[in-house]
Amino acid sequence: MLTIGKLGQKTGTRVQTIRYYEEIGLMPEAERTEGGQRRYSDADFDRLSFIRHARQLGFPLEAIRELLSLSDHPDQSCHEADAIARRQLKQVEQRIARLNALKTELHRMIEECSGGHAADCRVLEVLRDHSECLTRHDDIGA
Amino acid sequence: MLTIGKLGQKTGTRVQTIRYYEEIGLMPEAERTEGGQRRYSDADFDRLSFIRHARQLGFPLEAIRELLSLSDHPDQSCHEADAIARRQLKQVEQRIARLNALKTELHRMIEECSGGHAADCRVLEVLRDHSECLTRHDDIGA
DNA sequence: GGTAGTTGCTACAGCCACTGTAGCTTCAAG
DNA sequence: CTTGAAGCTACAGTGGCTGTAGCAACTACC
Numbered sequence A, B: 001m002l003t004i005g006k007l008g009q010k011t012g013t014r015v016q017t018i019r020y021y022e023e024i025g026l027m028p029e030a031e032r033t034e035g036g037q038r039r040y041s042d043a044d045f046d047r048l049s050f051i052r053h054a055r056q057l058g059f060p061l062e063a064i065r066e067l068l069s070l071s072d073h074p075d076q077s078c079h080e081a082d083a084i085a086r087r088q089l090k091q092v093e094q095r096i097a098r099l100n101a102l103k104t105e106l107h108r109m110i111e112e113c114s115g116g117h118a119a120d121c122r123v124l125e126v127l128r129d130h131s132e133c134l135t136r137h138d139d140i141g142a
Numbered sequence C: 001g002g003t004a005g006t007t008g009c010t011a012c013a014g015c016c017a018c019t020g021t022a023g024c025t026t027c028a029a030g
Numbered sequence D: 001c002t003t004g005a006a007g008c009t010a011c012a013g014t015g016g017c018t019g020t021a022g023c024a025a026c027t028a029c030c
Helices: A004-011 A015-023 A042-056 A061-072 A079-111 A122-128 B004-011 B015-023 B042-056 B061-072 B079-111 B122-128
Strands: none
Touching (some): A004 A015, A015 A042, A042 A061, A042 B122, A061 A079, A061 B122, A079 B079, A079 B122, A122 B042, A122 B061, A122 B079, B004 B015, B015 B042, B042 B061, B061 B079, B079 B122
16 A cells, blocks of 8 residues: 555655546545544556556557546447547647747747847747748747 | 737737736736726737747747746746747647557557447457556656 | 664645635726 | 627636645654
């Protein structure tokens, strides 16, 4: 049985984050000592590891909730898990594309900056006048 | 003089967002009609355009605050604006690198998924066992 | 057995950059 | 003069945590 601190160390999770996962029902309510402190089993460790790994891959908590429920029911179809992962991949690819466009624009801005006074600063000028941009980058880059 | 709605339309900004920018001091307090409604000048339009453009390039609001103040003082050095833009570029590049690693991992996970039952699902299995990953992706992908 | 220091507990505020809602007032067109 | 759109304030909610305050419990050492 692990304390919340040990569990946090073993999984690379902050103590508050573990409590937060319990609060939102992603982790089950932990067993408690007589004094009221949480104690964690190996199954809890596995579940938290799963969650953290999915987070590292960028899955939002709601997707992780679904993945966990799929993982809890091994007889169900794999199809759903696959779909969730594909959705995640798509989002990652979209973000990469957006960021690449931003990168190009920022690069151009900086390249052209002569380092003189703010009045002639290319960086500021480009920001002032959108028409100087090559790409549209309509939506906000995240 | 523009209403807040017209200004929003012209700059692609929601009305609430404009009010929010005023609240946090990014936009100046707008002039008001007798009835208390905000009215905006061309200078306000320029300033909001600048802000939105910088947001589209991913600059955080605090960086934009700095850029605006540099833009307001054309005699100051361009160096600061340049540094802010370089910082932003670096962050974008880092995010791209991270996302590329995630993309690889997700792709591999999905490729290997046979489409059978959840018990043998590669997606779930990889999430369960971090050691199956090629990359480390220690920090959470954003 | 005592005590000091670490870890744990709850409850709540704060982060970023908005977005949405409720309940009202003002404005512009017909 | 009415109607409906657009404006107003104030506040709650989003995601995924993080930080703080003020306690209680556990553990290591003497």
